[in-house]
Amino acid sequence: MAAFESFRQLVEALRERGEVATVARQVDPRHELTAVMRHMQRGPNRPLLFTDVKGSDLPVITNVFGFRRTVAESLGLAQGDLLRTMVSLEAKGLPVDRVETAPVQEIVKTQDIDVARDLPQIVYSEHDGGAYITAGVLIAPHPVTGAYNASWNRCQLAGGDKLRVRMMPPQHLGRYHAEAEEMGQNLPCAIVIGAPPGLMFSAASKVPYEADELEVAGAWQGKPLRVVRCKTIPVDVPADAELIIEGEVIAGVREDEGPFGEFTDGYVPVMKNHVFKVKAITRRRNAIYHAILAGGTEDLNLVGVPIQAEIYKKVSAFVPKIRDIATPGYVFGCVISIDKQNEDQARNAMLAALGGYSWTKVVVVVDKDVDPFNAADVLWAIQTRCTPETGIYVVPRIPSYTREDVREVHRGKVGIDATAPLSMKQLFERRRFPGEADIKLEDYIGADSSH
Template sequence: MPHDFRSLIYTLEEQGQLLRVGREVDPEYEVNAVIKRVQKSVNQPILFEKVRGARFSLVSNVFGRRDSVPLSLGLPKSHLLAEMTEREANPIPVRRSDQGPVQEVVQVGSQVNLEELPIIVHSEGDAGRYITGGVLIAKHPDTGVNNASWNRVQLVSDDKLRVRMMPPQHLGRLHALAEERGQPLETAIVIGAPPGLMFSAASKIPFETDELEVAGAWQGEALEVVRCKTIDLDVPAHAEIVLEGQVLPGTREDEGPFGEFTDSFVPVMKNHVFQVKALTRRRDPLYHTIFAGGEEDLRLLGIPIEQQVFKHVRQYVPRIAGISTTGFVFGVVIAIHKENEDQPKNAMLAALASYAWIKLAIVVDDDVDIEDAADVLWAVQTRCRPDSGVMLVPGVPSYTREDVRAMHSGKMAIDATLPLDYRRVGQRRRVPGEESLDLRDYLGDQISAVLSQR
């Protein structure tokens, strides 16, 4: 499969997954209201053909389902985390081209018209319209190493945007380096980036490693890039839209409030200012928007966390059956083939230390469905011995956002594996045939409407 955003959309459409909205929708709340309802029911990717006032189509929930991650990277579903870890160790240098579809249309300076893009208002109480599907690329001024990260971007005008960089984000570090020299940081905002780049942008990859090269490693071939028209940066040749510009030195403005992934608001803060220099795009770009805290956002945030947990836990547990950020991304569930009673405890410690955000780690046996929060709770309630199976680590912060840091103090882990001594008595029962039968063969139309919601 070609490794670009629209190829993934077309593939999802061929598979019958893509939903299309033909009627006109309001960019203020209505788009997000539909996305939210879709995520809570069928959870399929969705394309809005006509957003009021805009020229181009909008897509969302492309990564709502976990399956679309291995599909987009061409990796095996069963070994996704192991394969990503192996490939990350061997970054692939970018391949430069003189031209690419992302520069089919070039608008410089006053030609830039952001009204053409369906930039939406996400939630009641937000400060205004926000771009949430943008990967920001910048490079180290001395080493030239590229960094990629996701940042929400507030629309101010055709030539000005505001950006939130939560410390210790690498983009903020790069900006601080430029600012010390009194210089702006040249930055590109890439919308509809190749999936490999979307995941390297969401991952905590070491500052010294080039995230365009990791994107290549994850997609299994070099990322094809073109040189920006007005700044000295490389961007993916097959992206949908690129905003070229610079983050100003010595300038901060009020940004927010914005309803973010925790389902609450980040208050107004003094954040960075992005000056737009140019917009390049395909002739008919697909504009990607992400509902903060929805299924797609949690997937993009969750896969890199799971991969980080995998790297740490596998040092202690050779047979990991699966890892999932089921529920929310401040917690992780790890399924193991337990061989001794030390393994869950070591997995709990390793998981808590593997990623700052993790506040809760639950270890279960391999017969638990870790994608199903109810099954995980079943394991906690039937298999955990609270007097010895719960670990509290006081005083360690998890989510470190400035204004709520104290609220997220301390970490907790739960051993919900069946004690080895009780293996026989606690063995899970099976009803042969249950997994393979199709209820429609028995109940026909009575049940198909309900099943299609799953």
């Protein structure tokens, strides 16, 4: 199983299998597109392709990564082995493969740019302060070392050649910009829509500051990333992406950006954020525009899998037999399923996970017979196997989610040991029902079963 080297190849494979649902009727990018997407995410959760978006000649695809299995498939990895493999590959970065001509530069626009006309004007939540790019991977070389950073950042489409970007330090892009700004320079930067999956996941991951995230993307896709030089800035971008916005993040300028309904399901109020000046838009002739609903199923997979991998890295130093790590419900907590060999392992797993990822605020450790992806099964384990008197650990004061205006709510961390004591192993053996796995209900229930 090989990784998909482009977003387009992945979308094509999903289409060929009949997984992509197509919306042919015209939809309004202001609220209607998101409303339809919400229904899809709460129902069958399939990828959704809008072929007629009012005011735009670009089709819009969303919810491509609605399932974790698609994340694994996009990277050519088996789902059960996803985290272990991602961790083992991360350090094996592959230098990029530079090409001269690229599909993403089939159309090049450098004059008369208006982001309020040239891109779909998707307005997501009720009180959003305008249309946003939500599926853009921003890539920039470090102003001194040249190592590439990649990260996802929402961008407000201000109009003309202007975007406003949320990219505060300690996020690495914010630090890159701060270093350029100290030297009195703008930061050349490109926004990639429809990046190769390997790059999408390196952008969502906490790769060390010094690492080159284009090389990490190559490691995760098992092949060097094909890149081409931008037309107007000294930045390399993925040759096989769908669309690139070339430009600069301006030094010394901040403007009001927001409000924006973000991934915690609330609004980030208006804040002073960075300004991006667009110099060119390049794209494939038949480009597909990717849109992500912050906090929707696709976003929680794109954010969640790198968190799971990072926690796997830390916990595996203490616990040899990890079944899997999941982030059911939300990404400020995780569930670690282990094959416990001694009582200390559950506690060590908790501590490693709580310290291993800054956002992680709640950790539950369960036995290997509990499905960490199934929130109901995890609650069952807490209620039947945890000893609250000794099995709940509160680490006071440590911050998790540090967004300025809500950080006091996210202070303190908690670990819950929901594993059964090894000394009582037999008492906690889960029941099994012989033959259950082979039963097909339709063989037993006839058409007249309502009588």
